[in-house]
Amino acid sequence: MKHTRQLIAAILSACTVTAACAGGVSVSDPWVRGTVAAQKATGAFMGLTASAPTRLVGASSPAAAQVEVHEMTMENDVMKMRPVAALDLPAGAKVDLKPGGYHIMLMGLAKPLSEGMTVPMTLTFEAADGARETVDVEAPVRALTAAPMKHGMH
Numbered sequence: 001m002k003h004t005r006q007l008i009a010a011i012l013s014a015c016t017v018t019a020a021c022a023g024g025v026s027v028s029d030p031w032v033r034g035t036v037a038a039q040k041a042t043g044a045f046m047g048l049t050a051s052a053p054t055r056l057v058g059a060s061s062p063a064a065a066q067v068e069v070h071e072m073t074m075e076n077d078v079m080k081m082r083p084v085a086a087l088d089l090p091a092g093a094k095v096d097l098k099p100g101g102y103h104i105m106l107m108g109l110a111k112p113l114s115e116g117m118t119v120p121m122t123l124t125f126e127a128a129d130g131a132r133e134t135v136d137v138e139a140p141v142r143a144l145t146a147a148p149m150k151h152g153m154h
């Protein structure tokens with residue numbers, strides 16, 4: 001019984017305040033780039049700040065068949081994207097997911113995304129000790145006239 005009680009105490013201390021879950025990762029200003037008809041992929045962007053070393057290891061959304069964490073890099077003057085297994089979030093430093101850099105790729109969109117819609121996403125974080133927690137995000141869709149991101153991978 002003693003072990004059980006210790007385990008419960010550990011869970012409570014890790015997650016007493018909802019906002020402090022997932023290693024205290026706070027999500028700021030999430031948004032999703034709007035799409036045009038027949039466009040099947042788009043990017044989601046936000047700021048992530050972790051209070052302790054944490055990694056973003058995955059994401060999912062009912063709006064997309066597949067969701068990946070991507071990195072965008074310049075290769076021979078060509079913008080390319082590639083999936084990354086995990087995005088490191090150092091303690092106390094805000095990491096920006098933004099156009100031209102890291103982003104969450106929503107692929108296999110169920111329907112076009114237009115301004116005024118909100119895309120629910122669940123982000124999965126892994127703490128330094130391997131414990132995983134999820135954070136739900138509601139990201140508003142922003143209509144942007146900028147050209148859709150080019151895809152090197154898919």
Ligand SMILES: [Cu+2]
Nearest residue numbers: 070081103105
């Ligand atoms: Cu991408």
